[in-house]
Amino acid sequence: MFDGRYVTATVVALLVSSSAFGSPELARSKNCVACHHVERKMIGPAYKAVAERYAKDEAAVPKLSEKVIKGGVGSWGQTPMPPQASVAPSEAETLVKWILSQQ
Template identity: 50%
Template structure:
């Protein structure tokens, strides 16, 4: 019983650590200057992005491009600037994390 509880706790920590690592990446790449997980700041909350693109099979590719090159019009009049400090691999990681939020 004790071993099962420890194993379950370890798995939970690993899973949440992965999610936390992606939140940390979002902070490190200045995403959180304009976005938050739950609420609109300048750009939409990440959970709103996940909800808008739920079920869209092309969402990941579209959003990776938007992270890297910027864009406008999807969420109002404030444009999202290009993010030269974000690599393509980092953009994919960030977008997968955002789209996984509930």
């Protein structure tokens, strides 16, 4: 017999675990940590600096998600951020939301 409570519990568990993955683990798995750190500038800006700069920008999530995938240069100096073709749009959005929470 079909039990809707079991399906609901499973969906909630998947949502919680996927948002938990959108954090340091996802950043490490996509090698973001080769150039970025939470608190200090490395090759790229610190996540905290990004969060501070975009704290009041309502378009930050889509703008930065696109930059993660396509790359860019000029926002933080002349060191380019290469395109990250292995990052899916949903992963980029998850990463950006996590980065923006690092204030």
